[in-house]
Amino acid sequence: MSSHDNHPEGVAHHFETAEQQFDSGKLGIWTFLLTEVLFFSALFVAYTMYRDNYPEVFQFASQYLDTNLGALNTLVLLLSSFTIAWGVRNAMLGETKMLTINLIITLICAAGFMVIKAEEYGHKFHEGTLWGGHEHSIFQLDASKVDPEIAAHSKAWSNPDGEFSAAVKDLDPEFRQKLGIFFGVYFCLTGLHGIHVLIGMILLTWLLIRNLRGEFGPKNFAAVDFIALYWHLVDLIWIFLFPLLYLIS
Amino acid sequence: MAPTTNTLDRTNYLNATKGFMSWFWTIDHKRLGLMYLWSVIACFIMGGFFAMKIRLNLMPGAVDFATQTAEQMNAYNNAFTVHGAVMVFLVIIPSIPAALGNFVLPLMLGAKDVAFPRLNRFSYHLWIIGALLFVATLLIGNLDTGWTFYPPYSTGHTDPSVITAVLGAFILGFSSIFTGLNFIVTIHKMRPPQMTWFKMPLFLWAIYATAVIQVLATPVIGISLLLILVEKTMQIGIFTPELGGDPVFFQHLFWFYSHPAVYIMVLPGMGIMSELFATFSRKPIFGYKSIAMSSIAIAIFSFIVWGHHMFISGQSDLMSVIFSALTFSVAVPSAIKVFNWISTMYKGSISFSVPMLYGMSIIWLFGIGGLTGLFLATLGTDVVFHDTYFVVAHFHYVMVGSALFGFIGGIYYWWPKMYGKVVDGPLAKVGCVLSFLGFNLTFLPQFVGGSKGMPRRYAAYGSEQGFDDWNYWSTMGAMVLLAGLSIALFGLLRSFFVKGALSPANPWGGVTLEWQTPSPPPEHNFEIDPPTVGDPYDMSLVEYRGEVEGFLPVNPREDDPCVAYIAPEEA
Amino acid sequence: MSDSSHGSEGHIGHVLPLSILIKVFGCLVALTILTVITGKADMYGADLAVAMIIATCKASLVCLFFMHLKYDRPFHGMIFLFSVMCVGIFLAFVALDAESYQEHVKDFKANEIAEQQLGE
Numbered sequence: 001m002s003s004h005d006n007h008p009e010g011v012a013h014h015f016e017t018a019e020q021q022f023d024s025g026k027l028g029i030w031t032f033l034l035t036e037v038l039f040f041s042a043l044f045v046a047y048t049m050y051r052d053n054y055p056e057v058f059q060f061a062s063q064y065l066d067t068n069l070g071a072l073n074t075l076v077l078l079l080s081s082f083t084i085a086w087g088v089r090n091a092m093l094g095e096t097k098m099l100t101i102n103l104i105i106t107l108i109c110a111a112g113f114m115v116i117k118a119e120e121y122g123h124k125f126h127e128g129t130l131w132g133g134h135e136h137s138i139f140q141l142d143a144s145k146v147d148p149e150i151a152a153h154s155k156a157w158s159n160p161d162g163e164f165s166a167a168v169k170d171l172d173p174e175f176r177q178k179l180g181i182f183f184g185v186y187f188c189l190t191g192l193h194g195i196h197v198l199i200g201m202i203l204l205t206w207l208l209i210r211n212l213r214g215e216f217g218p219k220n221f222a223a224v225d226f227i228a229l230y231w232h233l234v235d236l237i238w239i240f241l242f243p244l245l246y247l248i249s
Numbered sequence: 250m251a252p253t254t255n256t257l258d259r260t261n262y263l264n265a266t267k268g269f270m271s272w273f274w275t276i277d278h279k280r281l282g283l284m285y286l287w288s289v290i291a292c293f294i295m296g297g298f299f300a301m302k303i304r305l306n307l308m309p310g311a312v313d314f315a316t317q318t319a320e321q322m323n324a325y326n327n328a329f330t331v332h333g334a335v336m337v338f339l340v341i342i343p344s345i346p347a348a349l350g351n352f353v354l355p356l357m358l359g360a361k362d363v364a365f366p367r368l369n370r371f372s373y374h375l376w377i378i379g380a381l382l383f384v385a386t387l388l389i390g391n392l393d394t395g396w397t398f399y400p401p402y403s404t405g406h407t408d409p410s411v412i413t414a415v416l417g418a419f420i421l422g423f424s425s426i427f428t429g430l431n432f433i434v435t436i437h438k439m440r441p442p443q444m445t446w447f448k449m450p451l452f453l454w455a456i457y458a459t460a461v462i463q464v465l466a467t468p469v470i471g472i473s474l475l476l477i478l479v480e481k482t483m484q485i486g487i488f489t490p491e492l493g494g495d496p497v498f499f500q501h502l503f504w505f506y507s508h509p510a511v512y513i514m515v516l517p518g519m520g521i522m523s524e525l526f527a528t529f530s531r532k533p534i535f536g537y538k539s540i541a542m543s544s545i546a547i548a549i550f551s552f553i554v555w556g557h558h559m560f561i562s563g564q565s566d567l568m569s570v571i572f573s574a575l576t577f578s579v580a581v582p583s584a585i586k587v588f589n590w591i592s593t594m595y596k597g598s599i600s601f602s603v604p605m606l607y608g609m610s611i612i613w614l615f616g617i618g619g620l621t622g623l624f625l626a627t628l629g630t631d632v633v634f635h636d637t638y639f640v641v642a643h644f645h646y647v648m649v650g651s652a653l654f655g656f657i658g659g660i661y662y663w664w665p666k667m668y669g670k671v672v673d674g675p676l677a678k679v680g681c682v683l684s685f686l687g688f689n690l691t692f693l694p695q696f697v698g699g700s701k702g703m704p705r706r707y708a709a710y711g712s713e714q715g716f717d718d719w720n721y722w723s724t725m726g727a728m729v730l731l732a733g734l735s736i737a738l739f740g741l742l743r744s745f746f747v748k749g750a751l752s753p754a755n756p757w758g759g760v761t762l763e764w765q766t767p768s769p770p771p772e773h774n775f776e777i778d779p780p781t782v783g784d785p786y787d788m789s790l791v792e793y794r795g796e797v798e799g800f801l802p803v804n805p806r807e808d809d810p811c812v813a814y815i816a817p818e819e820a
Numbered sequence: 821m822s823d824s825s826h827g828s829e830g831h832i833g834h835v836l837p838l839s840i841l842i843k844v845f846g847c848l849v850a851l852t853i854l855t856v857i858t859g860k861a862d863m864y865g866a867d868l869a870v871a872m873i874i875a876t877c878k879a880s881l882v883c884l885f886f887m888h889l890k891y892d893r894p895f896h897g898m899i900f901l902f903s904v905m906c907v908g909i910f911l912a913f914v915a916l917d918a919e920s921y922q923e924h925v926k927d928f929k930a931n932e933i934a935e936q937q938l939g940e
């Protein structure tokens with residue numbers, strides 16, 4: 001076909017111009033971010049609904065979360081957001097080496113975030129501060145079913161040093177049950193967010209490999225731009241998760 | 250040889266490349282559309298099998314109310330669950346947008362493909378995975394939750410096949426999201442320069458509104474199903490009352506998607522209707538802008554009415570009243586469309602071709618489905634009708650009557666473009682009429698039975714309850730409907746085996762761009778680019794030409810392939 | 821281009837000066853520290869409001885600069901705001917409903933307990 005003879009380089013067959021191709025991609029990624037916002041919305045609604053109806057439960061439960069680790073994770077993600085934004089600038093200007101460095105820092109931050117998150121999760125599994133349906137949860141409605149081993153070393157269960165305002169076993173059963181709900185919401189929200197971080201890490205690695213092959217430059221930076229947008233959204237969600245989960249007083 | 254604008258003997262998208270992989274790994278929207286089409290038809294046959302199982306089970310005398318066994322009841326629960334889930338997730342939702350939309354949308358835009366062809370292929374492959382998971386569900390267990398997967402039943406001790414079904418629906422959801430995303434970007438960015446928003450065919454407006462719902466609502470069902478999954482496998486507790494959770498909350502999540510999903514099903518059917526009525530009445534569509542805007546209005550309203558599914562679920566009275574009032578708002582844009590279609594027919598030169606017969610059936614079916622919806626939107630009457638066959642009949646009138654009839658009408662309308670074969674004929678008309686009569690015979694009795702209090706989801710009714718007559722006629726109607734649909738499918742398949750009967754580029758006289766390329770289209774859709782964009786409903790732009798047994802532009806361009814093909818013969 | 825009415829035209833992408841990126845990052849870090857401080861202090865019942873205002877400020881900074889929305893086609897920002905608006909409607913309706921039917925749940929539970937006691 002004659003129209004293909006003068007088709008611009010690097011533009012797929014069904015697009016007329018590079019600009020049309022880039023704009024389509026950009027609109028596509030923004031539409032995808034919209035679906036991501038809606039994807040998370042259900043859990044935010046769950047959070048709001050339960051917090052609205054049981055504010056005292058959420059206030060109590062929040063003491064089990066480590067604010068310092070949460071704040072540290074916020075800073076780590078913000079740094080990664082900054083480096084990837086810088087990376088987009090590098091890609092646009094063709095600064096390939098700097099882009100590599102920024103991608104690596106972003107990846108390290110993402111991995112650091114996951115390590116800190118794993119640390120937090122591990123602590124919770126150790127202490128039994130889990131959702132109510134978990135067999136090792138200290139928030140089980142039937143207190144006799146709480147694993148004695150977990151109960152023995154879980155400070156929250158027995159409250160030996162007065163760190164918590166009340167020992168879990170002394171709480172009203174319904175209150176304890178709702179504590180389980182808080183942790184259900186906590187694990188779902190942070191877990192889903194963590195999955196997004198993992199997906200982001202895969203995408204960042206892919207970018208890094210492509211960049212090392214020298215594929216990005218002022219005329220071809222769309223992939224960096226779009227994945228950076230996704231990464232910023234992951235950051236945005238954490239920006240809200242942090243105060244909502246960790247800072248309830 | 251007679252002059253023709255048919256390309257079956259030349260290179261077209263069907264014969265350009267050969268082999269299984271050339272189809273399975275294709276990024277051509279036309280081939281993907283066809284694969285969706287046949288996959289959806291296969292699933293429709295599967296869902297239809299369970300529909301017949303339900304109807305035969307409910308035939309008076311088939312299962313005795315007093316002596317029915319637990320196995321019989323379980324089998325019945327399984328049948329209606331699988332029927333519902335397959336028909337909703339695998340048939341109606343992908344039918345028009347993914348199958349016909351994929352095929353037609355880029356052609357209508359005069360584009361070479363959708364914006365992201367590889368994403369489009371990925372959507373289809375996701376769809377296949379989802380469908381396979383549903384088949385696995387059928388094989389491994391007795392899914393009996395109803396297609397809504399309500400907790401605490403679905404997350405409790407019921408069959409583990411819930412897991413595969415939910416996972417399947419989750420993956421199908423992503424297929425739907427990516428298709429919607431693709432269509433939004435395609436419509437925004439790939440219109441030819443002369444085609445402004447208000448020169449777009451109405452089918453594209455409908456697909457656009459549908460796509461907006463798909464990308465906004467489907468993620469919510471995705472996360473809800475994911476939560477059901479973790480709830481079932483790990484007892485998270487968010488939906489389980491024993492753990493302090495709230496099952497009504499799931500219903501909110503579920504219907505936040507599933508009510509708009511009704512419009513994912515119906516809107517594209519309405520879009521097809523707009524095309525049919527204009528083309529077959531040989532008149533510009535009446536009230537173009539109001540039809541276009543009513544599609545958008547329906548899409549927006551659909552997001553604020555979901556609570557009318559929950560009037561008796563424990564939802565608060567306050568919200569029930571609000572949702573009931575809001576629900577009535579949807580009736581306005583729906584009615585605008587119906588009145589506009591009727592006005593389009595007024596003083597038109599109507600030809601009763603098969604697609605048009607389906608179109609006119611829909612006016613009746615959607616009329617009944619829509620108007621009975623008002624009874625269900627009204628809080629006071631819904632409390633009585635909820636969980637009776639009145640609801641069943643209502644949503645079948647909307648989902649089958651409008652979406653599925655629109656789908657079949659659309660297949661018949663674009664079949665000549667897809668395969669280059671003519672399908673109009675007495676046999677196809679008989680199929681349409683039988684389907685229409687059978688459908689009404691199936692579901693009108695259910696309205697009556699339902700209004701007399703016949704509850705849904707029962708495996709059998711005692712004859713002393715007085716529902717036997719309604720069930721009898723409903724099952725009879727289902728037989729007629731089965732016959733009608735089978736003939737309709739046969740009518741399509743037969744066209745492959747009839748020699749000749751080649752379709753011209755424009756057999757119906759449509760003015761939208763897909764009719765300006767030969768049938769079947771070449772690999773990259775158009776041999777000239779860009780094609781001439783005019784008013785999509787100005788019927789005076791095309792005229793009937795006896796020598797090609799179809800329509801051609803009145804003032805063709807010199808390089809118009811459809812004219813070029815016949816020109817040598819004329820000369 | 822069919823959508824030429826939207827926003828700036830004629831170039832692909834917008835290169836953000838490094839100084840702006842650094843300033844924005846600095847603001848984000850400062851706001852994070854601020855939110856931790858206010859979160860730990862007694863804010864007389866306004867904790868949630870303060871935390872949300874700070875989070876929204878941070879989110880706006882990320883959107884406007886890191887995500888280039890300030891320089892991008894306005895339509896992309898509209899898409900994003902639209903999604904937030906949808907979440908808002910969703911959230912408001914469900915929260916309003918859940919709050920209203922809690923009374924019924926409590927009544928139901930109270931009845932259940934009363935019946936159990938009667939049984940005993």
